[in-house]
Amino acid sequence: MPERFLFVGPTLPDAAKLLADSNVQVLPPIAAYDLLRLDPGPGDVIGIVDGYFHHSRSITHKEILVMINRGVRVLGAASMGALRAAELDTLGMTGIGEIYADYTAGLLEADDEVTLLHGLPEHDYRPLSEPLVNMRATLAAAERQGYCSPATRELLIGAMAERPYAARCYRAMWAVGRDLGVNEEELLQLASFVDGGAVDQKREDALLLLDALREPDLPRQQLPSLRLSRTLFVHGWELENRGEVEASTSTWISDLAALRVCQLLATDYPLLHRNLVLDWLADQCRQECRLPQAGRSSAEVAVDHGEHWGLYRVDSAVHEVFLDEWLTEAERGLTPRQQLALFLVRSFRIAPSLTWDELALNALRGTPAFARARRLAAYATAVNTKLAERDHSFHVDLIAEKRITEDTARRWGVPVRQLELAALDRGLGSAENVVAAGRYVHLLAKYNPEEVRFEASPEPARAC
Secondary structure, eight states: OOOEEEEOSTTOTTHHHHTTTSSEEEEOOBOTTHHHHHOOOTTOEEEEOOBOOSSSOOOOHHHHHHHHHHTOEEEEETTHHHHHHHHHGGGTOEEESHHHHHHHHTSOOOGGGGOOOBOOGGGTTOBSSOOHHHHHHHHHHHHHTTSSOHHHHHHHHHHHHTSOGGGOOHHHHHHHHHHTTOOHHHHHHHHHHHHHHOOOHHHHHHHHHHHHHHOSSOOOOOOOOOOOOOOHHHHHHHHHTOEEEETTTTEEEEHHHHHHHHHHHBTTHHHHHHHHHHHHHHHHHHHHTOOOOTTOOHHHHHHHHHHHTTSOOTTTGGGSGGGGGGSOTGGGGSOHHHHHHHHHHHHOOSBTTBOOHHHHHHHHTTSHHHHHHHHHHHHHHHHHHHHHHHOTTOOGGGSOHHHHHHHHHHHHTSOGGGHHHHHHHTTOOSHHHHHHHHHHHHHHHHHOTTTTOBOOOOOOOOOO
């Protein structure tokens, strides 16, 4: 059954109570990568009202588009949701309410129109300032009912717009009004109106979004015919934000972090990576070329497929200089097919600079080796955290690159000068990636060399 989610905070602090009789899951204000970690599927519906923007990175446009591309319905209203919907409504996001409409029409432009200073979640996000959109709606209502003139409304709103969002409140509005020469009687009339008739436009729009989330069948969405580019950034975001809590340490570890542990520490990982790549390429050949392949190994079929694609000619490839950078001096004495198999494994990509980590993740998820890698990643995190608590000058990023490369080369049994090729054999892409990933497990591996040794052979986990 499709699921429904709502990201909300100070705009509607009582949202959980209002939705108690529904199947909508109420979540805190949204931040970058929350959607990827939530991992919704086709048919699910996400409502966005509030979002972080200062202490945490804001939800990215691309992340929302990834969800829409998956078939997830994304609604936005009132605050961050209205901003993103106004920016992405032509690409499939659905906007709801007056604030969204005003941004779309160009009547509102500044992001801080919807922003306010507020208390902590445990204090129900107690407001400490007033959003400018609410002030606009309140003074517009006051003008319609004769409590102020159009000139006074424009003067006061203009003055509030010039103030930082945290300094906007009605008490400040009255003080600014006096400084600007607004008639005292008119200010008193306005203050009396605000005491009993202030408009909370953000709340009203958020309630409309709640109504939409309660609808059993939302109106069919008309999506533009576009293809989302799965860039290097999107690829990384998706992998880094999928994972689970490691039970023994109660530490959330991403699948990508566990994979990096396998690539760095598993003794048999080069063989696993080689088999995965050559099997995949052989399958591609069987599907695309449809040539008789009975009795032939994946390596043989994969090497032939490279010729089918025009990358080389098998009988003359060893005479081409392109192989030189992919092989060690000793490997140049291998047979042509062996050399080409090494080239295919080491150059394997789905796009420039983008290795296919999903290939390994699909093979490893659910195996005892992957569970062990997740535990090792959690232990490495604990080691680094404890050292940082004892020595405030320590950070893993400050560990010298030379130490990482030398210790990794020693662990892998290769000369440092061959670390680049050894990294390719493990699907890590480059020596730079080895250093970046290796910093996080360096201390654990250095001082616990036997405990971190394991094999990554993807045998499925068995139920006890």
